[in-house]
Amino acid sequence: MNILEVKNLTKTFVGICALEDVSFNIGENSIVGLIGPNGAGKTTLINCLSKFYHLTRGKIVFKGEDITKLKTFQVCSKGIVRTFQLTSLFETESALGNVLIGQHIHIKRNLWHVLTYTNREQENSVRNAAIEKLEFVGLAGFADKPVSEISHFGRKVLSIAIALATQPKMLLIDEPVAGLDNEETTKVLDLISSIRASGVSVLLIEHNVKAIMSLCDKVIVLNFGRKIAEGTPSEIVNNKEVQKSYLGYA
Amino acid sequence: MEFFIQQFVNGLTLGSIYVLIAVGLTLVMSTMHFANFSHGQFYMLGAYLVGFFMNSYGINFFLALVFTFVITGLIAVGFERISIRPIRVRGLPMIIAGVITIGIAEVLTYGVAALWSADVRGVSSPFISGSLAIGGIYFSKPRIFITIFAFCIIALLFLLIYRTEVGRALRAASEDTEMSALLGINADRIMCLGFFLSCGLAGICGGFMAQILPYTPFIGLSATLKGFVIIVFGGMGSMVGAVLGSYLLGVGEGLLKGYIGGSYGELFFFGILVLMLLTRPGGLLGKVEE
Amino acid sequence: MNRRVEDIFYHLRFILLGLFLVFMFAIPFWAGNFVTHLVAVCCVWVMLTWAYNLLMGYTGLVSIGQAAFFAIGGYTSAILVLKCHFPIYIGILCAVFISGVFSLALGIPSIRTRGIYFAFVTFGLGEVTRLVIEEWESLTGGPFGLPNIPPLFDSLTLSYLLILVLVIFEYLIMQALLRSHVGRSFVSIRNEHLAESVGIDTSHYKIVAFVVSSGFCGLGGALYVHLLGHAYSHLAGFMMTGNMLIYTAIGGAGTFLGPCVAAVFFTILPQIFYPARAYIPFIGAALLIIMLVCLPEGISGIFRDVTLRFVRFLRTLEKSD
Numbered sequence: 101m102n103i104l105e106v107k108n109l110t111k112t113f114v115g116i117c118a119l120e121d122v123s124f125n126i127g128e129n130s131i132v133g134l135i136g137p138n139g140a141g142k143t144t145l146i147n148c149l150s151k152f153y154h155l156t157r158g159k160i161v162f163k164g165e166d167i168t169k170l171k172t173f174q175v176c177s178k179g180i181v182r183t184f185q186l187t188s189l190f191e192t193e194s195a196l197g198n199v200l201i202g203q204h205i206h207i208k209r210n211l212w213h214v215l216t217y218t219n220r221e222q223e224n225s226v227r228n229a230a231i232e233k234l235e236f237v238g239l240a241g242f243a244d245k246p247v248s249e250i251s252h253f254g255r256k257v258l259s260i261a262i263a264l265a266t267q268p269k270m271l272l273i274d275e276p277v278a279g280l281d282n283e284e285t286t287k288v289l290d291l292i293s294s295i296r297a298s299g300v301s302v303l304l305i306e307h308n309v310k311a312i313m314s315l316c317d318k319v320i321v322l323n324f325g326r327k328i329a330e331g332t333p334s335e336i337v338n339n340k341e342v343q344k345s346y347l348g349y350a
Numbered sequence: 351m352e353f354f355i356q357q358f359v360n361g362l363t364l365g366s367i368y369v370l371i372a373v374g375l376t377l378v379m380s381t382m383h384f385a386n387f388s389h390g391q392f393y394m395l396g397a398y399l400v401g402f403f404m405n406s407y408g409i410n411f412f413l414a415l416v417f418t419f420v421i422t423g424l425i426a427v428g429f430e431r432i433s434i435r436p437i438r439v440r441g442l443p444m445i446i447a448g449v450i451t452i453g454i455a456e457v458l459t460y461g462v463a464a465l466w467s468a469d470v471r472g473v474s475s476p477f478i479s480g481s482l483a484i485g486g487i488y489f490s491k492p493r494i495f496i497t498i499f500a501f502c503i504i505a506l507l508f509l510l511i512y513r514t515e516v517g518r519a520l521r522a523a524s525e526d527t528e529m530s531a532l533l534g535i536n537a538d539r540i541m542c543l544g545f546f547l548s549c550g551l552a553g554i555c556g557g558f559m560a561q562i563l564p565y566t567p568f569i570g571l572s573a574t575l576k577g578f579v580i581i582v583f584g585g586m587g588s589m590v591g592a593v594l595g596s597y598l599l600g601v602g603e604g605l606l607k608g609y610i611g612g613s614y615g616e617l618f619f620f621g622i623l624v625l626m627l628l629t630r631p632g633g634l635l636g637k638v639e640e
Numbered sequence: 641m642n643r644r645v646e647d648i649f650y651h652l653r654f655i656l657l658g659l660f661l662v663f664m665f666a667i668p669f670w671a672g673n674f675v676t677h678l679v680a681v682c683c684v685w686v687m688l689t690w691a692y693n694l695l696m697g698y699t700g701l702v703s704i705g706q707a708a709f710f711a712i713g714g715y716t717s718a719i720l721v722l723k724c725h726f727p728i729y730i731g732i733l734c735a736v737f738i739s740g741v742f743s744l745a746l747g748i749p750s751i752r753t754r755g756i757y758f759a760f761v762t763f764g765l766g767e768v769t770r771l772v773i774e775e776w777e778s779l780t781g782g783p784f785g786l787p788n789i790p791p792l793f794d795s796l797t798l799s800y801l802l803i804l805v806l807v808i809f810e811y812l813i814m815q816a817l818l819r820s821h822v823g824r825s826f827v828s829i830r831n832e833h834l835a836e837s838v839g840i841d842t843s844h845y846k847i848v849a850f851v852v853s854s855g856f857c858g859l860g861g862a863l864y865v866h867l868l869g870h871a872y873s874h875l876a877g878f879m880m881t882g883n884m885l886i887y888t889a890i891g892g893a894g895t896f897l898g899p900c901v902a903a904v905f906f907t908i909l910p911q912i913f914y915p916a917r918a919y920i921p922f923i924g925a926a927l928l929i930i931m932l933v934c935l936p937e938g939i940s941g942i943f944r945d946v947t948l949r950f951v952r953f954l955r956t957l958e959k960s961d
Contacts, residue, residue: 150837176839188834192894193827201828205839207821215813216821223820266838353819387704387763414642442936449702450891450932456882456925461951465920486843569879571767578760620764624749625874631753 103128103301104149104315105272109158111141111148111325119325126270131292131302133312133333137345138323142305143185145322146272149303150182151175161270177205179269183276185305188256189247195258196243199230202265230265235325236289237261253284257291266282270301277308289315313337321345352487359452361604363493363562364498365597369554369574372580372592373504374548380524380587381544384434388455390574392422392549396459396556397565398466415557421547422553429454435538455570463567472564476638496558503554504593511589515555520544539594558611572616579619582626585633594634645954649697649947664804668797677867680800682907683807684864685887689903690896692884693858694814697893698826699849701751703761704761705766706857709739711773711876714865715860718786719779721866728792732862739858740851747850752843769876792866803863810856811896822848879921886924890931890942901939 104126105296111119119141126132134142147153149160160168162178170178190198203226204263213219234243237257243248250258256276263271276292277285289311296302306312312333319336321329323345329336336342371393380384396418403414433454434447477496481488511517522530523540524558552573559565576599584595599622603615626633657698688710695701714739726734773780779879780786791846792799817823825845828835832842865871874880887906891899906924908918931938 152833172836173839173841176837182837184833184837188831190831190834192826197824198829201824201835201840202838204821204825204828209821211822214822215816217816219820234954240667270943294758381876385759433933436933444930445700445702445755446936448756449885450886450929452704452882453928453932456879456921460919460922460925462920514915532765575764577761577762582757582760612775613771614775616764616768620768623761623764624746627749627753627757633756 101128102126103163104303105159106149107161109145109148109160110156111144112156119148119322122322122325122327124320124327124330126298126301126303127303129299130317131298131315133316134303134305134309134322135312135319135336139324141320141325142322143274144325146182146274146303146305148238149272150180154296176266176268177338178271180272181263181266181268181270182272183259183263183274185274185278187252187259189255189259189262194244194246195234195239195250195254195261197265198229198247198258199233199261199265200226202233202262203230204266206265206267216234233235233261233265234258236294238287245332253280256288260284260288260291260295264295264300265345268300270303272303274305275307276304277306277311278280285311300305354489354605355430356489357604357608358601359489359497359604360493360608361601362597363497363600364604365600366497367555367559367602368499368576368580369504369557370551370594371577372584373507374551374591375574375577376431376581376587376589376592377520377524377544378548379581380482381520381527382434382438382444382447382541383527384444385451385578386548387448387451387574388429388458389451389549389577390570391455391458391462391553392426392570394567394570394574395425395462395586396422396553397569398462398471398556398567399553400557400560401471402466411557411561415462415554418553418557423550424442426540426549427546430534430542434545453626455574459567459570466567470564470566471560473561473636477560478561487626490562492561496561500555500558505527507551508589516543528577542564575616576619579623581633582632583622585635588633588635589632591635602631643950649951665801667736668800673796676734676796676800678908678911679865680796680803681864682709682805683800684860684867685883685903685907686900687807687810687860687863688809688857688884689887689891689899690814691853691860693888693891693893693899694826694856694897695849695894696817696885696888697899698823699829699846701755701757701829701846701849702885703762703850703853703881704759704878704885705762705764705769705876705881707878707880708762708765708769708876709743709854710861710864710880711769711871711873711949712742713861714871714875715773715780715861716785716858717862718789718865718871720790722786728866729789732859732866733859735862736855739861740855741852743854744847747847751850766876766878770873773873773876780873781871783873786865787870788830789865789869789871790865791869799867804858806859806863810859812889814896817852820922849945861946882921882925886928888939889928890924892938895938898938898940898943 102125106125107123109119109122110117115156122145134143134145144153148155155168158168159166162180165178167175167178190201193201205228208222210219213222214319232245236238237260239254239258239261242254247255258271273292273305277288280288285308290300292304295315304316316333319331319333320327321342323337328341328345329339331339371389375386375389378384384508399418399421403409403417404411409417433450437444437447437450457633476492478491480491482491482494511520519530519535519540520543522533522535523537527537580595580599581592583599584591599619603618606614667679689817692706695703695706713735717735720726720734721728745760746765750758774783792802818826822845825835825840826849828840829842829846835842861875883906887902888899891902906920910920913920935941
């Protein structure tokens with residue numbers, strides 16, 4: 101069963117074709133890698149899938165439903181969430197505050213309870229759920245720390261925690277291990293594994309070969325906005341076209 | 351028909367005044383990425399300074415304009431160095447700079463009111479007066495003169511921006527500040543220059559305006575508002591749009607004033623603003639954004 | 641060991657708050673009319689400043705014309721009461737309602753577009769409202785305004801108490817909102833892309849914040865004109881919005897106590913230094929610039945830093961026991 105089907109996705113900006121006729125499927129409970137040289141259109145693709153961009157042409161079907169025409173904020177309630185290449189957080193809040201904001205779509209939003217101060221119970225359960233998410237990504241002791249005091253690694257996993265707070269069925273992660281050392285990279289990769297184990301499909305943009313080889317069931321390769329290859333990690337590594345686009349020769 | 355032509359020409363005069371304001375505002379918005387809410391106050395300051403030089407020292411109009419340009423520009427740069435530059439250097443959101451300019455606006459307004467009193471000032475020591483008859487229709491000489499002179503100044507400015515090294519640096523800094531810094535353009539100095547030019551222009555504009563209209567320390571707000579509407583109308587980031595917008599809206603306001611009267615000028619501009627937001631937020635010539 | 645210090649502060653805050661509330665309710669009973677009236681005006685300014693703070697301090701939306709709603713609220717109530725002879729409480733309710741409707745009508749086009757357009761539109765709104773009030777003489781009495789507006793109650797004491805109760809009401813409503821998903825959504829607006837990616841409809845919440853803020857400005861306006869007895873066009877002016885902005889920024893955007901203190905301070909100051917009162921706006925504006933550059937967290941930031949240092953000092957004393 102495919103959780104995501106992308107058909108003939110094309111995205112042009114004025115004078116530039118960033119993505120051309122990209123089609124692929126992602127199966128349930130799988131981790132798919134998205135690789136390609138810089139400028140190939142990987143982040144653009146994620147922007148299109150999460151409806152941060154309008155599509156010029158093409159169709160996106162998620163869990164059998166056509167989401168091509170949705171607005172940006174509507175995508176999350178369907179079950180897709182993304183992270184940002186440049187780690188994006190709510191800088192004025194604590195780590196817990198960040199995750200609490202992420203839980204927005206799962207809060208029963210009753211204005212009357214808010215105004216009459218009778219939402220204590222719900223707020224407590226929401227808070228506990230947020231703490232659970234922090235524990236899941238390994239930030240248990242950081243709940244009340246302001247974001248400015250968290251390390252680069254902490255920020256990256258925090259952004260994943262925020263995404264997980266939306267209880268997604270699919271996670272689009274943009275370069276989760278950029279700038280991390282070996283130990284931190286391993287931790288993040290293990291985290292992504294456990295995310296898949298909990299029933300969430302993952303589309304992963306990465307340059308790190310080890311990450312791709314160890315984690316992904318399937319890899320899609322983009323170059324100059326086109327899909328040039330699709331297959332298992334070992335197939336991709338031996339693919340002549342892929343070698344040419346990355347290294348300049350086959 | 352004659353009335354229409356007269357009001358049309360009045361509108362062109364207004365447009366010329368607006369052009370000097372709007373172009374300066376666009377310059378600052380594109381190179382420094384914040385909205386200068388005190389722009390109109392430099393315009394107001396210019397009116398008072400020109401009057402001051404001409405009345406207290408008997409300096410002729412053109413020299414007074416030069417002095418005003420320099421002094422207004424320097425005061426602007428002074429404010430920029432102490433308040434706006436720290437914001438930029440610390441990487442804080444530039445909206446804070448916008449809020450700071452609100453403070454600058456009030457400081458200038460009350461500063462001028464304290465120095466020169468808040469009374470309405472009339473046209474004192476006019477440079478040119480009288481009217482000119484063309485084809486049986488009478489036109490006010492000061493207005494014609496201002497229209498032509500403002501046009502010349504704008505032409506000079508465009509020459510500076512599009513045909514000189516400095517202008518190229520300004521344009522580069524507005525397109526991509528980081529990149530131009532990498533290419534050796536001292537972004538800080540260029541922005542300083544841009545701000546100097548922008549507010550100096552506003553000052554000259556005030557000097558012109560003082561030749562034909564009465565003024566108080568409180569005229570700044572209206573000027574700033576109209577400036578912003580013109581930028582939105584013409585398209586943010588587009589100098590040509592600012593010029594076009596200034597004349598189009600100036601003529602519109604002139605005709606409106608002639609046929610309906612009253613102080614509906616601001617209402618007209620505000621209506622245009624809301625209309626643009628509802629229909630075409632990018633303005634006439636603005637850059638299309640995702 | 642550390643808990644002792646924290647517990648002391650926690651209980652101290654409640655005791656102080658309780659004492660303060662008693663003090664505020666008792667004012668009309670021991671202070672003269674002049675002081676009661678002044679404190680009532682302070683309360684209205686606190687109401688306005690908190691309304692402005694909701695917008696600027698939490699969502700980050702800077703409105704340069706909130707005073708327009710202050711004036712709209714004031715004039716709505718004044719006109720309904722003076723010309724249509726409605727009872728005052730209807731005038732006030734309508735003031736809030738009309739302010740809300742206007743802000744909704746204006747908010748929808750300007751909030752969906754880029755942030756700076758919101759600043760432009762609100763900037764224009766303040767001035768345009770003032771001009772419309774001045775031009776539309778038949779309705780609003782023109783530049784001279786509407787005199788002889790009846791007070792809220794015949795007794796100044798009751799008027800004051802009503803205003804005080806409404807300010808407390810505003811505080812409770814805002815705290816309720818800000819500690820819930822609504823408040824978190826407001827805060828999320830500061831990073832719109834991230835907020836949208838987790839499913840928050842930022843446009844919706846911006847409009848909510850704008851309407852709530854404007855509604856309270858309208859309420860403040862209605863209370864103010866009944867307190868003053870007079871409505872005039874400059875209620876919509878840049879100066880008024882400038883004041884709200886200055887009190888919020890100097891007090892510390894995003895907090896309640898700081899802006900409250902700043903509002904009270906600047907409202908009382910012209911009365912203390914009566915001969916120099918024309919210079920107060922100038923000082924306020926200069927202070928705004930200085931604060932934003934040097935002490936962006938305002939009075940609240942200073943207060944918090946001082947308290948932090950004091951607590952640390954107490955802790956070092958405890959440790960040396």
